[in-house]
Amino acid sequence: MQQIAVVGAGLFGRLLALRLARLDYRVSLYEKDDLDATGSAGYVAAAMLAPYAEACTASPLVIQLGIDSLELWPGILEDLPEPVFFQRQGSLIVAHSQDRGDYQNFVRRVQHKLGHMHLDNVLEPCDSRQLQSYEPELAKRFQQGLFIKGEGQLDNRALYRATRQALELNQIESLTGTRVEQMGDGYVASNHGQQRYDTVIDCRGIGAKKDIPGLRGVRGEVIRMHAPEVNLTRPVRLMHPRYPLYIVPRPGREYIIGATEIESEDTSNISVRSTLELLTAAYSLHSGFAEARILETLVGTRPALPDNEPRILIGHRHLQVNGLYRHGYLVSPALLNEVAGVLGAKSLDDYPSTSRFPELFQPMEAIENDNSCDHQRSAV
Numbered sequence: 001m002q003q004i005a006v007v008g009a010g011l012f013g014r015l016l017a018l019r020l021a022r023l024d025y026r027v028s029l030y031e032k033d034d035l036d037a038t039g040s041a042g043y044v045a046a047a048m049l050a051p052y053a054e055a056c057t058a059s060p061l062v063i064q065l066g067i068d069s070l071e072l073w074p075g076i077l078e079d080l081p082e083p084v085f086f087q088r089q090g091s092l093i094v095a096h097s098q099d100r101g102d103y104q105n106f107v108r109r110v111q112h113k114l115g116h117m118h119l120d121n122v123l124e125p126c127d128s129r130q131l132q133s134y135e136p137e138l139a140k141r142f143q144q145g146l147f148i149k150g151e152g153q154l155d156n157r158a159l160y161r162a163t164r165q166a167l168e169l170n171q172i173e174s175l176t177g178t179r180v181e182q183m184g185d186g187y188v189a190s191n192h193g194q195q196r197y198d199t200v201i202d203c204r205g206i207g208a209k210k211d212i213p214g215l216r217g218v219r220g221e222v223i224r225m226h227a228p229e230v231n232l233t234r235p236v237r238l239m240h241p242r243y244p245l246y247i248v249p250r251p252g253r254e255y256i257i258g259a260t261e262i263e264s265e266d267t268s269n270i271s272v273r274s275t276l277e278l279l280t281a282a283y284s285l286h287s288g289f290a291e292a293r294i295l296e297t298l299v300g301t302r303p304a305l306p307d308n309e310p311r312i313l314i315g316h317r318h319l320q321v322n323g324l325y326r327h328g329y330l331v332s333p334a335l336l337n338e339v340a341g342v343l344g345a346k347s348l349d350d351y352p353s354t355s356r357f358p359e360l361f362q363p364m365e366a367i368e369n370d371n372s373c374d375h376q377r378s379a380v
């Protein structure tokens with residue numbers, strides 16, 4: 001039985017450890033914190049699964065991985081020991097009159113990108129009557145919007161809880177409180193010594209910064225609220241001149257308001273400015289947020305490569321999966337299949353040429369020479 005070390009029990013690492021255990025690998029999962037991984041980006045995320053709305057700035061690779069992943073999530077969730085809220089009720093885009101220009105630009109860009117991919121049938125421009133049928137509580141304030149069919153969301157907290165339990169049930173060796181200092185070529189060196197494995201897979205997110213040239217962190221802030229007077233049933237994006245804000249419903253009238261997108265790796269508490277912007281946006285969308293209770297504010301760091309695309313970097317008995325940026329939930333299921341494909345091939349570098357997504361792969365040293373630094377694409 002092959003022995004694999006997965007380093008990082010954030011979003012991707014915990015899902016990967018479970019997948020590999022099911023494929024009969026013997027898995028050791030390293031995490032510097034505990035299995036709740038509250039410091040990971042995945043713990044903070046809104047967990048929208050929105051390949052079409054993201055098309056405004058995301059590449060065709062991310063869009064296609066996202067579309068595939070939407071179909072794959074139910075199978076992943078079915079295997080978990082407790083239920084995780086997941087739905088595909090679509091999402092809505094709306095704008096106040098002063099942001100109409102941003103809205104029209106957004107819609108044009110999404111239409112253009114999806115049109116090229118022959119995917120424009122998922123977009124449904126709405127008047128107030130149609131808005132009324134999707135989200136009755138928004139119809140008074142907004143006369144117009146864009147409904148995007150088939151997009152989804154899940155409850156990331158429930159996913160973290162259920163995967164934690166599954167890791168324990170599958171007898172995956174969890175080396176928590178273990179900060180990995182170095183790894184490569186079938187070895188892992190941590191504050192608890194050095195171990196050898198058949199393959200080592202680095203899923204440290206922004207924690208891999210010193211080992212992946214060009215990897216940067218993008219700060220994101222969100223607010224979690226309980227709003228009994230608001231009844232929204234699907235994610236709603238509100239156009240904003242600085243970043244696309246969203247309000248994502250969770251079971252029990254909880255809502256995640258997010259997210260800022262700031263080119264910074266500062267992980268200190270949410271700023272006054274961001275708090276004002278997020279809460280103002282929520283209140284401007286629905287006055288019922290006035291009496292909501294703030295449960296929590298959260299800050300996370302999205303791990304991003306220069307082109308804002310995910311990569312699987314291939315070395316000798318060593319893989320790095322990183323650059324999931326603002327799309328970790330969106331693309332992880334498809335990426336899990338790709339990593340399983342690499343491990344199942346005769347040698348690690350045999351697989352990429354047969355993959356549907358050859359552009360996902362790069363030899364580890366090649367990333368150093370990639371100077372296509374266009375992360376401005378993230379700005380909407």
Ligand SMILES: Cc1cc2nc3c(=O)[nH]c(=O)nc-3n(C[C@H](O)[C@H](O)[C@H](O)COP(=O)(O)OP(=O)(O)OC[C@H]3O[C@@H](n4cnc5c(N)ncnc54)[C@H](O)[C@@H]3O)c2cc1C
Nearest residue numbers: 008010012032041042047048180205207220300328329330
């Ligand atoms: C505010 C915000 C909103 C988001 N919203 C969405 C969304 O709606 N939809 C979507 O698809 N994505 C979203 N994302 C993005 C998503 O959360 C990330 O893409 C994803 O979490 C990245 O996964 P990862 O496993 O690579 O990194 P992480 O989830 O950050 O996990 C990395 C793990 O590695 C551990 N680690 C680091 N260094 C070490 C070390 N030296 N030794 C041992 N362990 C280590 C960390 O403790 C952590 O647990 C959002 C992110 C943020 C911040």
